[in-house]
Amino acid sequence: MAGRPLGPIPASAPPELRALVVRLRNAKEASGKTFEALAADGGVSESVVRRALAGKRVPSLETVKAITDACGRTEDDMARAWHAAKAEEVLPGAREWGPKMVSSRAELVASMIFMRIASGYPPLHQLEKDAGNDEHGRTRLPHSTLHLVLEGRIPPTETLFTAFMDALSVPAADRRNWLDAHRRLFADAPARRAFGQPPPVVRDEPPALTSCEAAERALPRLERDEEIKRKTGQLKEPDDHELLGLGYLNSPTPEDQWPDEAEIAAWEAEAAAQPPAREQVDLREKLRAMIDRTGPA
Template sequence: MAGRPLGPIPASTPPELRALVVRLRDAKEASGKTFEALAKDGGVSESVVRRALAGKRVPLLETVKAITRACGRMVDDMARAWHAAKAEEALPGARELGPKMVSSRAELVESMIFMRITGGYPPLHQLEKDAGSAPDGRTRLPHSTLHLVLKGRIPPTEMLFTAFMEALSVPAADSRNWLDAHRRLFADAPARRPFGQPPPVVRDEPPAFTSCEAAERALPRLERDEEIKRKTGQLKEPDDYELLGLGYLNAPAPDFLWPQYDEDELAALEAEAAAQQPAQQHVDLYEKLRAIIDRSASA
């Protein structure tokens, strides 16, 4: 691997990244060191050195500093080149502004990203760790919340913005100016509810009904609905068969089971029924049972 030369810088490489990679390659050639020697003197692996000089993406700032020291070059100059390349990658086309020049919330979020670039672009988990914990034990700078802020999805609270600047070691004088800009731009932003606090009660809405109150209001309405259906014939009283669970005995047979008769057959059936003796009178079952019991008792 040590003798394999680097390929050309890709044509799609952005200008600032191309300028950084060219400076790193020039420093390597001027030092006369191999990749293996650069990796050993810089305290990094040879594959890391090769990826940094490939020009496909912006390397870590620590990697750039390690290669620059191993080549015997000034770290500050190379760090400024890295800063320009990282800003081009993270905020293409954006311009770094001071706290008094920021005039919108989006520009303030962009300024937070520039602060992160100036601080070496540490991972969000590292920023959360560097910010420490609040007196109640909760983290001051949750990485998931910070991710949403830097994506512009939610506004940064003053507490989160302060913890963010402290984690990046922003100078005190600059921090005060940035806090003034934050208060100016987010003065009318709705405050987010603290963790664990229930949502506020909306006073212009009627109070929620309890289960008993709801039942007391629902039962009269159901009774009125049933009375209307009963009067209009939509609801009928259950007969004895239905009360005994024998409703199927009174249920009409399906239409397809009824026999089909013509006029002559119907006339013959009516004549046959008229010739038969009258049907037995309806007898009250209750009275019949009472008579049987009385006869049994007298015997």
């Protein structure tokens, strides 16, 4: 692996990435060091050096600085080349504007990405850690929320935007100008609810009815249904027997609905032949004794 030479830079490599890799390869050739020596002097592994010089993707800024220091070159030129290559990778075709020149929300979000590139493009988890916590102990810059902001899916609040610039150590003068730009472009943006606050009630549907309103709407519907059943013969008016729970007086009665005299006599004889329950006898005796005690002397 140590003696294997590098292949040509891929033809699909963007122009800025190609320019950066050419600079790194020229610095290695001018130093006369092998990959092993560059890795040892730069404090990185040989595989990291080889991937950085392959030209397939933009290496990290730390890797570029390590190779540059190992080759004895200045970091400023290499850093500017890395910034151009990273911006070309993350925001192809985008132009960087100052805080007083941005004119849309998309340009401000793109400026946030340029700020991140200028600081070496740190991971979102690192930015969350660098922003710290608020007075309640909650994180000021949640990485998941920042991810949605940088993708343009939600607007950045002023609190999040301030924490983002704090994590990147943006100078105070630039920070004031960027805050003015944020207020100018996101003045009418809906505010995000605070942590722990319940979500607002969505009124896409009509509000719930009270019991009185529900009754006022239900009674006409019930009256209309009863009127339809009455006209179609499904509902009959109750008479006195029906109100007393005896059924309709004029309703047709089957012949075998009521028992005849023979069935009634057989039921009475069967009931008389059964011995009385002991509990009933005891109750009767107790009742007679109570009557005797409470009677006149």
